[in-house]
Each structure stands twice: as C-alpha cells, then as structure tokens.
Amino acid sequence: MTTSIFVNLPTTDLERSKAFYEGLGFTINPAFTDENAACVVLDENIYFMVLTKEYLGTFTDKQIIDTTTQAQTSIAFTRDSREEVDEVLAKGLAAGGTEPRDAQDYGFMYSRDLEDPDGNILGFLFMEPAAAQMGPDAYLAQQEAAAAATGA
Structure with missing residues (x-):
C-alpha cells in the first residue's frame, strides 16, 4: 500500500x-x-x-487561525545541496513569498524558511548525508576530531 x-x-x-x-x-x-x-x-x-x-x-469545528500572525505548523522539505535550498528560496521570494528569518547553519544542516503569501511556513533544508546516517552529534564529533588531527 x-x-x-x-x-x-x-x-x-x-x-x-x-x-x-x-x-x-x-x-x-x-x-x-x-x-x-x-x-x-x-x-x-x-x-x-x-x-x-x-x-x-x-x-473542522476549530477556529482557523490567522497564518500571518500565528503558526500552526511548519512543513520542511529536504534538498540535495545548500545551493538547491538557496535556489528554491529565490524562486519563492520572486513568487511573492517572504523569508521570516536568516538562514540557519548548524554545521551538519543548512535550512531556510519561506512563508507563502498567506504566512504558511515552508522550510527547505540540506543535511549532510553522513549526519543523517550517524546522527548530528556523532557527525559533529567526527568533524571536530578530524579538524583536531589536521591542526585546523
């Protein structure tokens, strides 16, 4: 199914x-x-x-919120690279969306948020494949160990 x-x-x-x-x-x-x-x-x-x-x-019998001032949900989508994240944001901004906050770079993951014209939140992110497999803490520890070994 x-x-x-x-x-x-x-x-x-x-x-x-x-x-x-x-x-x-x-x-x-x-x-x-x-x-x-x-x-x-x-x-x-x-x-x-x-x-x-x-x-x-x-x-629904529940109130429909005003998405320009309240967040009910944020939907996130992966992309294959940081460049693809930036490309989709450029398209969204050109199509009338807004970027509510600066890009977030966590070392293992890069993300940007895009609000549609109604304020619905779409997130676009790239995660290093090794971080997705190992988990972010193990990936960052491995990166720190590699940097220490090379003296960087």
Missing part, C-alpha cells in the same frame, strides 16, 4: 496561492481544483490542498 500525504493550507486569495506554488515549480491538478480549493502536486505522493479559509472551516 502506498501512502499519500495531503496537507491542507488556508488561503485568503486562492489565485495568488496557485501562482505562488507554481512559481516554486509545483503543478496544479485541475481535476481537484475549483473556486474553493487548489490541489498543488509536490510529487506523486505529496499534495497541498490550498483551501479558502471559509472552505477549510467546513472541515
């Missing part, structure tokens, strides 16, 4: 949201798109359903 992921995101301007996500290089599935929602295809198993706030409200 294959699992697909559908993430529902609120928007106050559906057309603007569609243009933003297309600007990131994603596609819109017209079969699941109407005046209330757009299906953004990230890959064959991951989708964003960008929903008008009013329509999203029909899915």
